[in-house]
Amino acid sequence: MRNHKAIITKERCIDCGECIRICQNHAKLPSYDPLEVINDYDYTVALPAPSLYGQFNNLDDVNIVLTALKRMGFDDVYEVGASAEVVSQLSRDYIKKHREQWPLISTACPSVVRLIRVKFPNLIEHLLPIDPPVEIAAKEARKRAVEKTGLPEDKIGIVFISPCPSKVTSVKAPLGMEKSNIDAVCAIKDVYLKLLPLMKQIDDPEDLAMAGKIGVGWGVSGGEAGGLITDNYLAADGIENVNKILEDLEDQKFGNLEFIELNACNGGCVGGVLTVENPYVAKVKMNRLKKYMPVALKRIESGDAIKPENAMWTREIEYEPVFALGEGMKDNIHKMNMVAEIEKRLPGLDCGACGAPTCLALAEDIVKGEAKELDCIHLLREYVHRLSGEISKLDPM
Amino acid sequence: MSDSIKLNYQINDEDFTRAGEASGDVKKRLRQMGCSPEVIRKVAIAMYEGEINMVIHADGGEINVEITPEDITMVLKDKGPGIPDIEKAMQAGYSTAPDNVRALGFGAGMGLPNMKKYSDEMHIDTVIGEGTTVTMKVYQ
Numbered sequence: 001m002r003n004h005k006a007i008i009t010k011e012r013c014i015d016c017g018e019c020i021r022i023c024q025n026h027a028k029l030p031s032y033d034p035l036e037v038i039n040d041y042d043y044t045v046a047l048p049a050p051s052l053y054g055q056f057n058n059l060d061d062v063n064i065v066l067t068a069l070k071r072m073g074f075d076d077v078y079e080v081g082a083s084a085e086v087v088s089q090l091s092r093d094y095i096k097k098h099r100e101q102w103p104l105i106s107t108a109c110p111s112v113v114r115l116i117r118v119k120f121p122n123l124i125e126h127l128l129p130i131d132p133p134v135e136i137a138a139k140e141a142r143k144r145a146v147e148k149t150g151l152p153e154d155k156i157g158i159v160f161i162s163p164c165p166s167k168v169t170s171v172k173a174p175l176g177m178e179k180s181n182i183d184a185v186c187a188i189k190d191v192y193l194k195l196l197p198l199m200k201q202i203d204d205p206e207d208l209a210m211a212g213k214i215g216v217g218w219g220v221s222g223g224e225a226g227g228l229i230t231d232n233y234l235a236a237d238g239i240e241n242v243n244k245i246l247e248d249l250e251d252q253k254f255g256n257l258e259f260i261e262l263n264a265c266n267g268g269c270v271g272g273v274l275t276v277e278n279p280y281v282a283k284v285k286m287n288r289l290k291k292y293m294p295v296a297l298k299r300i301e302s303g304d305a306i307k308p309e310n311a312m313w314t315r316e317i318e319y320e321p322v323f324a325l326g327e328g329m330k331d332n333i334h335k336m337n338m339v340a341e342i343e344k345r346l347p348g349l350d351c352g353a354c355g356a357p358t359c360l361a362l363a364e365d366i367v368k369g370e371a372k373e374l375d376c377i378h379l380l381r382e383y384v385h386r387l388s389g390e391i392s393k394l395d396p397m
Numbered sequence: 398m399s400d401s402i403k404l405n406y407q408i409n410d411e412d413f414t415r416a417g418e419a420s421g422d423v424k425k426r427l428r429q430m431g432c433s434p435e436v437i438r439k440v441a442i443a444m445y446e447g448e449i450n451m452v453i454h455a456d457g458g459e460i461n462v463e464i465t466p467e468d469i470t471m472v473l474k475d476k477g478p479g480i481p482d483i484e485k486a487m488q489a490g491y492s493t494a495p496d497n498v499r500a501l502g503f504g505a506g507m508g509l510p511n512m513k514k515y516s517d518e519m520h521i522d523t524v525i526g527e528g529t530t531v532t533m534k535v536y537q
Contacts (some may be wrong), residue, residue, distance in 0.1 A: 119428070121434035122434045122435075122438045247421060250438065250441060251441050251442060251445045252442055253417075319434060321428070323429045324429060324430065324431040328431075329430060329432075330400065330466055332429065332430045332431050333400060333401065333402055333430065333464065333465070333466065336426065336430065337402060340402075
């Protein structure tokens, strides 16, 4: 907090969305594209995330949602769930062949990858180097659109219908690749309001669904791991839980796990800040919907844009040491000792009144030159007391 | 201001849920210092194993850590029963941990071997009935 406003230290932000969730005054807003973005292209394809299906009551056929997306103005739809099944297929194969990297950590949640990049450099080698489902879906959707319409690629708009703003960041600053295949990211909550009335009018939906249980299951924590057909996995959700799991994993507290699925949001993607429904209710709805679906519908086929080799990361994730206070180890030691000295003088209440979340954080800000000791209201009070004492001594009254 | 960071931790007895707090704190500081990931990993694992050992065998104790640009020194001091046969204790898989501790997944006999493996220098001073001091160094 600086001048009564919450400031985010950009280098340290992993886009977990907690600030958006927690602020009662809604001071922090997620950034994403407005629905009007559809008008910027000659032909648009919607990529609905599996978590979209968990938003509706009594939905028993995803085709209703997909048909409504087309009536809303999209020319075509391509389910991210279908590409999730492709990623599941590739992951099963990769995990089997790379025992030395066990446990592999899922990379579908960009916030988790960013957290590992700034805080757990030792775990970077465990990251599953496969593109996330939405990027694969975007490639396939564009290829299909070009074949159908003959339009040049840049006239085609690939629009992700997303549960989270973290994906917006990964379109602008992709992880594991040079350039994202997605043109725009819209929010589930915006689309939801438009879809509801349209869905009510649909009597005979088009047959557009391409994903089965495995693909749709990715929307909920544990779904990705479920698609691997092994019991030897761990799935955790919620950013605090994820952090704890990564700390323990770094200390080698786990035995022979094959796979670790981590989602920054509670409940998985259904808990994203751009969704409408409570994540746990959404999960119930998704499970009900999945019940009568085939296990999987999509595998890599010969005509696909994606082949096993071009679905892999092309750029390595590099450690970003954002926690260092200064330049070089000597300077860091010096500054850390200064922090420790200042921290001793602070009350240790972590009251937050100064604007820093903890006394330690204030001490660090002071050393970095971004705050001063009298920002602490307790130290300020003592100071004022002392001062008024001095003044009263001067005053002969 | 000195060229090192000195840290002191009191390790409680028999409190498994808290074991790892000290090594976790050191890990945080090494990250802040800009230490290499490999160094952080070695220190974290070696110290965590030592911390657990103190809880299992010696009702806790005290850990002093000194961090310099050259190395990290960890001194783990306890007033436990001492180690009668260091050579045996250093064997992978050898453990004197009681059953209730093993039931929790600890006591696999990898504590001291891992401490040796992940530290660059290790020295054990032990007196039966008085206690044990393990000194470990990891080079930067």
